Amino acid sequence: MGEFELIQKHFLPLARSGSNGALVLGPGDDCAIQRIPPGRDLVFSIDTMVEGIHFPESYPPEYLGWRVLAAAASDLAAMGAEPACFTLALTLPEADDHWLTGFARGLADASQTFRLALAGGDTTRGPLSLSVQVHGTVAEGRGLKRSGTRAGDLICVSGTLGDAGAALDYLQEAQPTDDMAQLLERYHHPHPRLELGESLIGLATSAIDISDGLMADLGHILEASKAGATIDPALIPLSPALSRLKGAHAVDYALNAGDDYELCVTIPEALWQGASDVIRDQMTVIGTVNRDAGLHIKDSPSLSDRPGAGFDHFRSKA
Amino acid sequence: MGEFELIQKHFLPLARSGSNGALVLGPGDDCAIQRIPPGRDLVFSIDTMVEGIHFPESYPPEYLGWRVLAAAASDLAAMGAEPACFTLALTLPEADDHWLTGFARGLADASQTFRLALAGGDTTRGPLSLSVQVHGTVAEGRGLKRSGTRAGDLICVSGTLGDAGAALDYLQEAQPTDDMAQLLERYHHPHPRLELGESLIGLATSAIDISDGLMADLGHILEASKAGATIDPALIPLSPALSRLKGAHAVDYALNAGDDYELCVTIPEALWQGASDVIRDQMTVIGTVNRDAGLHIKDSPSLSDRPGAGFDHFRSKA
Numbered sequence: 001m002g003e004f005e006l007i008q009k010h011f012l013p014l015a016r017s018g019s020n021g022a023l024v025l026g027p028g029d030d031c032a033i034q035r036i037p038p039g040r041d042l043v044f045s046i047d048t049m050v051e052g053i054h055f056p057e058s059y060p061p062e063y064l065g066w067r068v069l070a071a072a073a074s075d076l077a078a079m080g081a082e083p084a085c086f087t088l089a090l091t092l093p094e095a096d097d098h099w100l101t102g103f104a105r106g107l108a109d110a111s112q113t114f115r116l117a118l119a120g121g122d123t124t125r126g127p128l129s130l131s132v133q134v135h136g137t138v139a140e141g142r143g144l145k146r147s148g149t150r151a152g153d154l155i156c157v158s159g160t161l162g163d164a165g166a167a168l169d170y171l172q173e174a175q176p177t178d179d180m181a182q183l184l185e186r187y188h189h190p191h192p193r194l195e196l197g198e199s200l201i202g203l204a205t206s207a208i209d210i211s212d213g214l215m216a217d218l219g220h221i222l223e224a225s226k227a228g229a230t231i232d233p234a235l236i237p238l239s240p241a242l243s244r245l246k247g248a249h250a251v252d253y254a255l256n257a258g259d260d261y262e263l264c265v266t267i268p269e270a271l272w273q274g275a276s277d278v279i280r281d282q283m284t285v286i287g288t289v290n291r292d293a294g295l296h297i298k299d300s301p302s303l304s305d306r307p308g309a310g311f312d313h314f315r316s317k318a
Numbered sequence: 319m320g321e322f323e324l325i326q327k328h329f330l331p332l333a334r335s336g337s338n339g340a341l342v343l344g345p346g347d348d349c350a351i352q353r354i355p356p357g358r359d360l361v362f363s364i365d366t367m368v369e370g371i372h373f374p375e376s377y378p379p380e381y382l383g384w385r386v387l388a389a390a391a392s393d394l395a396a397m398g399a400e401p402a403c404f405t406l407a408l409t410l411p412e413a414d415d416h417w418l419t420g421f422a423r424g425l426a427d428a429s430q431t432f433r434l435a436l437a438g439g440d441t442t443r444g445p446l447s448l449s450v451q452v453h454g455t456v457a458e459g460r461g462l463k464r465s466g467t468r469a470g471d472l473i474c475v476s477g478t479l480g481d482a483g484a485a486l487d488y489l490q491e492a493q494p495t496d497d498m499a500q501l502l503e504r505y506h507h508p509h510p511r512l513e514l515g516e517s518l519i520g521l522a523t524s525a526i527d528i529s530d531g532l533m534a535d536l537g538h539i540l541e542a543s544k545a546g547a548t549i550d551p552a553l554i555p556l557s558p559a560l561s562r563l564k565g566a567h568a569v570d571y572a573l574n575a576g577d578d579y580e581l582c583v584t585i586p587e588a589l590w591q592g593a594s595d596v597i598r599d600q601m602t603v604i605g606t607v608n609r610d611a612g613l614h615i616k617d618s619p620s621l622s623d624r625p626g627a628g629f630d631h632f633r634s635k636a
Contacts, residue, residue: 024359025463029542030396030526031363031454033461036354041342044437045349046405046451050444078348087364089407089449119362122449126368131407131440131449133364136349143351145343208348224347 006095007123010104011088014111014118022084022137023119032119034085040137045075051128056171061099063188064130065106070190071211072132073114074261077197078209080144081136083114088121089131114194144200144207146224149266153205153289155229156272158193158262158282160239161214165257166246179241186239190261196282197263203275204265212258219295221266231287232298255297324413325441328422329406332429332436340402340455341437350437352403358455363393369446374489379417381506382448383424388508389529390450391432392579395515396527398462399454401432406439407449432512462518462525464542467584471523473547473605474590476511476580478557479532483575484564497559508579514600515581521593522583531574536582537613543584549605550616573615 007027015026025033036042049068051057069086076083088107092099111118116134167187170180192209200207206225208217214236222229236254243250266289267275287298325345333344343351354360367386369375387404394401406425410417429436434452485505488498510527518525524543526535532554540547554572561568584607585593605616 024459025461029464030393031361031399031461033397033456034360034362035458036360038356042352042354042360043349044352044405046407046438046440046449048407048409048440048442048449050409050442053442053444075348079351081349087362087451089364089366091366091368091447120364122364122366124366124368124371124447126371126447127445129409129442129444129447131364131366133405133451138351140353141342143343143349146347 006100007121010100011118011121014104014108016117023117027118027120032085032087034119034135036137039140041140041143043076043079043081043136043138043143044133045072046131046133047072047075048129048131061102062106065103065108066110066189068130068132069107069110069114069116069134070192070261072134073110073116073194074190074192074209074211076134076136077192077194077263078144078207079136079138080142080197080201080204080207081138082198083116083194084135084137085117085119086111086132086134087119089124090121091124091126091129093125093128114192138201142201144197144204144265146206146208146221149206149221149225149227149289151227151289151291153266153268154272154285155218155231155264155266155287155289156283156285157210157214157237157264158196159260160237160242161210161260161262162242162250162253162257163187163239164190164259164261165213166242166253179245182239182241183245187259190259192261193263193282196279199276199279200263200265203267203271203279205268207263207265210258210260210262210264213256214264215255215295216258218264221264222295227289228292228294228296229287229289230296230298235284235286237284324418325439328418329436329439332422332426334435341435345436345438350403350405352437352453354455357458359458359461361394361397361399361454361456361461362451363390364449364451365390365393366447366449379420380424383421383426384428384507386448386450387425387428387432387434387452388510388579390452391428391434391512392508392510392527392529394452394454395510395512396462396525396581397454397456398460398515398519398522398525399456400516401434401512402453402455403435403437404429404450404452405437407442408439409442409444409447411443411446432510456519460519462515462522462583464524464526464539467524467539467543467545467607469545469607469609471584471586471607472590472603473536473549473582473584473607474601474603475528475532475555475582476514476600477578478555478560479528479578479580480560480568480571480575481505481557482508482577482579483531484560484571497563500557500559501563505577508577510579511581511600514597517594517597518581518583521585521589521597523586525581525583528576528578528580528582530576532582533573533613539582539584540613545607546610546612546614547605547607548614548616552617553602553604555602
């Protein structure tokens, strides 16, 4: 089966999912065409996943289809953007129908769940890797950025942290316990905080998604905002499963491990106090922005007391 | 040098080139933000190039930087879009400063020439491959498509065809002749027809860029438009260099070889007669659209008498 038939069979159905009718022209021409509603800005981000670097070899294709779109969509959540569509550049060693069926199923699930319609793509032969670009829109000039926080703002994170990172320890587990299975689910099926992100516009003074670890990603906010922060590790939300499995080390995963795709944002205290229950229920205050440079971890001399360097693919192990 | 320093050094300067101020937010945040002018649609396309498939191993990085952006920009030309910006997903085996310097130089030249500012990207480690997504805009509803041609329309191509494809025969030439050098220049430094594409809006009833070969790409137009065509190979524009090097076989390259990044469009005869000299000087009429299915090559029983199957990466040799 050739490239065109492959695309037709597996990917064209995804062009019709998604929700918002922004696509004037979908896959199959030289370009796709998207109409941006008046008063909205286009928000977009491209993410690459390479086999052996961002996911294990022989990783189940259905999980991969979900994860690659979820990871990219998380960047839209961090900007407070409403999802619109995506493109997929898929490079794979051979046109394996079984693999593609699983991959397309995971991708289709994510496409529908995140309301991102397939707009176009490119399928090529080579070592397995994927680049996904997601498109969303936000009211003009209102997109959340990494810069903008000020001393006194509260630092808030969504959900629980460290689960996906700790799951990497159990990927090879033949008989995972219930706790392990909970963490593995966080790794295989991350749920970017798209609705929460949209609802934070007007509240958050800065935002980022936690893909590289809390320390690293909060460090990016502080660097972009030219500010410092103090966080209290005792306040970091941990799942019961992570606490049971990792004990006192759970907080290390929460601080340093990536792949959670939760949000880390800063919110002025008065706005936080007035925020809706829906928002407050999804988020936890873990510290405060201050004027001193650097990221300080309260009462924890044993923990690294500096902004993380960020996940660095050229320093990371394959 | 880590990923962040690499990006900073080599790619951030490209965020400031380009021309049109459409970027509200460039590289360095979770997403980029582009403002689309009122009354315009966003036009976008993603293209992947893999080492050993789309370019030879050890291909000079400066040529690669130009080619990858030129090839992607050619899809904007085919839609009649005005260029705006691009994203780059770059996967490379190691952070080689020498390679990156050359690559960034070629990319910067193309970025300035095509008025495409770098909006964002992702740099990862792995086997060398690149995905580029280009963004442009076009007046709402006016983008050129592959569909839309009707019987009687003239088939027109820009420039000369076959040069870049024939150049592949001379890539290893230690002492290329002047003629070979002319073809090699077409391969290494393609110039997508961006201005011509924009000027064809209102004239062309369908359009495509010739990346996979005239037969294949005209075949895409005919399929999308549910039409047939007859072309006269004697009318296909050939460069003197190609004719001298390939003799009677020159037309085979023009019909079947890719990488030219010229335009193939259909124009109603009355509009063609009234077109400006600027447009008529850049294009050649090579045939006519008709109602019969298929692509007929006039007076040439030796030539394939069917629409090309298109360049197919899963059938092509590495």
